[in-house]
Every structure is written in C-alpha cells, then in structure tokens.
Amino acid sequence: MKAISSRENPLYKELKLLASSSQARRKAGRTLLDGVHLCEAYLQHGRLPLFCIVSEGSAVHPEAAAIVQRCEVAKVPCIVLPESLFHPLSQVEHGVGLLFVVDTPHLAVPENLTRSAVLLDNLQDPGNLGSILRSAAAAGIEDVFCSKTTVFAWSPKVLRAGMGAHFLLNIFDNVDLQLLVGSAHVPILATSSHAEKRIYDLDLKRPVAWLFGHEGQGVSQELLDLASCRVSIPHLGGVESLNVAASAAVCFFEQVRQKTA
Template sequence: MKTISSRDNALYKELKQLATSAQARRKVGRSLLDGVHLAQAYLQGGGKPEFCIVAESALHHAEVAPVLAQCEAAGSQCICLPDALYQAASQVENGVGLLLVIATPQPSAPSALTMSAVLLDGLQDPGNLGSILRSAAAAGIRQVFCSAGTAAAWSPKVLRAGMGAHFQLEIFEGADLLSLCKGSAVSVLATSSYAQKTIYQTDLTQAVAWLFGHEGQGVADDLLDAASDKVVIPHLGEMESLNVAAAAAVCFFEQVRQKQGAAS
C-alpha cells in the first residue's frame, strides 16, 4: 500500500478534482464510490476498482479491512491518506474513510426497447434520480435511459441516493428518448397529471417502458405524443402531483403487484 502525505502529490490532486468536478469525471471516464456500502455493492458485482483510497484511521475498521483486502487481491492500487487529506477529498461528512475510484460503466445501448425499462426526460435533482434507480432495481427493472438534460447518473450524490442500485442496472446517458419511443417493441407509458387512465386500469403484466419527466415541466410534448399511452396516479388529497421519485416507485410496484398476481 502506498501512503500519500502531501497535498501537492499529483495523484492526490487528481483525486480532489474527481471529487469536486463532474467535467473532470467525464473527461477521464471515472467515478467515485464513497463509503463501505457502495464499495461492497460494486465488489459483489465483480467490479475491480482502479484505486482504493483509505483514511489512516480506517485502516483497521471492521468493515473497511475486508474491502481493502479484496481490492489488494484484485490488484487495485491501494492508497492510504492521513485523515486531514482524506476529509478534504471526500464529499461525505462523518464517513467511514473508504473511497473507490472506478471506471464509469459504459454499456452498449440497445437499438430498441425490448424489456421493462425507465426513460427519464430532463430529470434535474440528483436525489430524485438516485431514488428512481433504487426503486427500479428493487422492482426488477434492468435498463434506465437518461436524456441529455438529465442529471449525471454517476455523480457522487446520485450514487449515494441509489444505494448500490447502479450495479444492478444498465444505465444509458445521453439517450435519444424520442427514437426509443418511436421504435419501441414494448408499450411506453408516460406519466401525466392530465391523463384520464390510471395506472390501476392499465395492464402491467407485460413489459413496459415508464417515461418520467422534469420535476416542474413534466414530460416533453413530443415524447408524450410518441408514447403508447398516458397514465396518471390517482390521489385523494389536494396536492397537484406527487414527487417524481415517489410517482416512479408507485408505478414500478403496481407493475410488480400485477405480475405477481398474474403468476399466482
């Protein structure tokens, strides 16, 4: 294991850039996994980190030590930082002191939608995006397509909100949602507060692609027109609509409910 003790070290400077700059992460195609839970989720999926960064005080932590040993066995470069340097690079307050640097996954995008999927049109909030990824993975959905205007899926905030869901999904960024909708082999269901048909009146026993839009503006008109159907989640209170992450969870698990009912 290598120890870095100088703020002027080139590798440490690069680490700080990765921690604070989305542009830097995109340029080198790397992402940061901050914390034991994300590290474990990545390693359980067979991932091999490029770097394992550990705070000096965490070297013998009961959860950190096994992760460090696994990274060393995989041939990852392991680096120890004094606590002050580690805290300056980490974006997590009161974290355990473990950070992995990984190559950002870049799966090959399919030419058409053929299975249950999620399409995200201009979603802005990292917390909402991470929550939707987490709910999608829990519901057994495997593909998520993000438009160019959607928040960066591999940003530290989205990764933390996703709680490891990223490693159970194929995430495609910069996707042409209109082309996907027009060429889809499965029904594309757009959520709209103006729709007449509810999700409970919709047959969800087959694969569908769920289309969710910007937190304030909703799904773009051209995508609404290209969708197979428009659906709404009925509610009794006087709120105009649900938060998009909450709406997505309701939709996904109504689909789960219907599928389990059909199978029983």
Template sequence: MKLITSRNNVLYREIRQLAGSAQARRKSARTILDGVHLCQAYLEYIGNPIFCVVNESSKNQPEIAEIFEASQVRGVSCIILRDFLYETVSQVEEGVGVLFVIEPPVYPVPEKMTQTAVLLDRIQDPGNLGSILRSASAAGIGDVFCSRGTAAAWSPRVLRAGMGAHFLVRIHENIDLEKLVDVSGVPVVAMVPTAKDRIYDFDLRQPLAWLFGHEGQGVSDTLQSKARVMLKIPHAGKQDSLNVAACAAVCFFEQLRQKAG
C-alpha cells in the same frame, strides 16, 4: 500500498478533482464511490476499482480493513491518505473512511426496447435520479435510459442516493428518447398528472417502457405525443402531484403487484 502525506501529490490532486468536479469526471470517464456500502457493492457486482483509498485513522476498522484487504488480494492499487487529506476528498459527513476510484460501466444501447425499461426525460435532481434507479433495481428492471439534460447518473450525489442500484441496472446516458420511443418494441407509458386513465385500471403485466419527465415541466409535449399510453396516479388529498421519484416507485411496484396477482 502507498501512503500519501502531501497536498502536492499528483495522485491526491487527481482524486480530489474527481470528488469535486463534474468536468474532471467527464474528461477522465472516472468517478468516486464514497463509503462502505458502495465499495462493497462494486466489488460484489462489478469487479475491481482503479484505486482503493482509505483514511489513515480508519484503515483498521473491520469493514474498511476487509475492503482494503480484498482490494489488495485482487491486485488493486491501494492508497492511504492522511486524515487531513482524506477529509478534503470525502463528501460524506461522518464517513467511515473508504472510497473507490472507478470507470463507470458503459453498456451497448439496444436497437429497440423489448423488456420493461425506464425512460427519464430531463430529471435534474440527483436525489430523484438516485431514488428512481434504486426503485428500478428493486423492481427487477434492467435498463434505464436518461435523456440529455438529465443529471449525471454517476455523480457522487446520485451514487449515494442510488445505494448500489447503479451496479444492478444498465444505465444509458445522453439518449435521444424520441428516436428510442419511435422504434420501441413495447408500449411506452408516459406518466402525466392530467391523464384520464389511472395506472390501476391498465394492464401492467406486459413489458412496457415507463416514461417520467422533468420535475417542473413534466414529460415533453413531443414525447407525450409519441407515447402509446398516458396514465396518472390518482390523489386523495389536495396535493396536485407526487414527487417524480415517489411516482416511479408507485408505478414499478404496481406493475409487480399485478404480475404477482
């Protein structure tokens, strides 16, 4: 256990860079988990972080003390930051005072898809990406493939929106979706607002790959041409389209409904 009291401490400066700089996260292949829920989920589903960092004034709070003690028992390097230092690192408003430094897990990319999966074509909003991951996890989907141009899945904002889903699905980043679709072993379903067919009229009980596109531009024309099926969610009101994260949730749980029916 180490107490850090100075802004000039090398380890503190490294943690602060990870919290605030996407470039630092990419270069080091590390990221920050901020908050009790994410840290608990990581310990439960993944394993040991590189560092466990707590706020000095919060270290005796029951939830934080439990995480801190569990990390010590596992041999994790544990750090206490003075309050004024921790406040510059944590990005959670009114956070309770615990974060992990981790290396995001990297999974081998399958040669082709054989089970239900999610393909994300340039989804740029971190909140949307995190929500899609959370819905995919809740629906029991194992793999999420993110194209180049999609928001960094392991950024602090996406992690907070995902609420632990990152540790329950296999996330693959910077994927060439066109090549993946070309060799897919399951039907690829592109969600396109102008499609003729509705998701409710299509047999979703089979494994398939859900394809969702950029918030403004939608699925690229090339990917649309390669998809085996194009579907839409019908609307009753005047709103012309759903938020992509809401669309994904409707699709995943309509598939679950049909499987259960």
C-alpha cells in the same frame, strides 16, 4: 499501502477533480464510490476498483480494513491519505473514510426497446435519480435510459442515493429519447397529472417503458406526443402531484403487483 501526503501529488489532483466536477468524471470515464456500503456492494458484484483510497483514521476500522485487505489480495493499488486530504474528497459526513475509484460503464444504446425499461427526460435532482434507480432495481427492471439533459447517473450523490442499485442495472447515458421512443417495440407510458387513464386501469403484466420527466415541468411535450399512453396516479389528498421518485415507485410496484398476483 502507499501513503500520499502532498496536495500536489498527481493522483491526488485527479481524485480532487473526480470528487468535485461532473465534467471531469464524464471526461475521465471514472467516478468515486464513497463509503463502506457502496464499496462493499461493488465487490460483492464481482467487480474490482481501479484504486482503493482510505483515510489514516479509517485504516484500522474493521469494515474498512477488511475491504482494503480484499483489494490488496486482488492486487488493487491501495492508497492511505491523512484526514486533511481525505476530507475534501468525501461527501459522507461522519462516515468511515473509504473510497473506490471505478470506471463508469459506457453501453451502446439498443436500436429499439423490447423489454421493460425506464426513460428519464431532463431529471435534475441527484436524490430523485438515485431513488428511481433503486426502485427500478428492486422491481426487476434492468434498463434505464437517461436523456442528455438528465443529471449524470454516476455522480457521487446519485450513487449514494442509489445504494448499490447501479450495479444491478444497465444505465445508458446521453440518450436521444425521441429516437428511442420512436423505435420502441413496447408501449411507452408517460406519467402526467392531467391524464384521465389511471395506472391501475392498465395491463402491466407485459413489458412497458415508463417515461418520467423534469421535477417541475414534467415530460417534454415532444416526448408526450410520442408516448403510447399518458397515465396518472390517483391520490386523495390536496396536493397537486407526487414527487417524481415517489411516482416512479408507485408505477414500478403496481407492475410488480400485477405480475405476481
């Protein structure tokens, strides 16, 4: 492994930018996978990082050492950092000090929708986005389309919340959702707490595209007007609505229930 001990090292400066700036991540087309679980999941899906970064204290940790060894065998550059340099790069508290630098996919948006998908309009919370990605992957949905104003799907916080779901999905970034919805060949179902039709009243055995919006404002009016149907999730308690990630999970797994019934 190569050791870096200076904050002025060009690679370390690049790592600091990737760790702290979404704009830098988008510009570079790279991001950081933080922690053993994400790094191991990345390797398990047959992918190799650009760099493997480990802290001095974690270099002898059994799990981290095994991953570093796999990277070295695959000729991936491995870098060891002192704790004082590694700590500013990681957002995992009390975790094993391991990071991957990876390329972020740039996928061409299809001309139209022909299978089940998730459309996210102006979603802002990284935890919500990561949770939705994880639920979508578990439900067998492969395509996720994020609007230009949705939080960047490949940020470290979203990646941690997704728990490896990113590597099972086709995630399209900076998508014009109005154009996509307008050319869709599957029904567009927009969730709304004011809709009269319930998700349990729909035939979800066929492909559908689920449309979810901002945590507070919901789906924009322009997209609601283009949707095939507005649907609600009935609930008995005294709350006005569900968290968007919880709503998505309910919708996805009602579709799973109908498909597997």
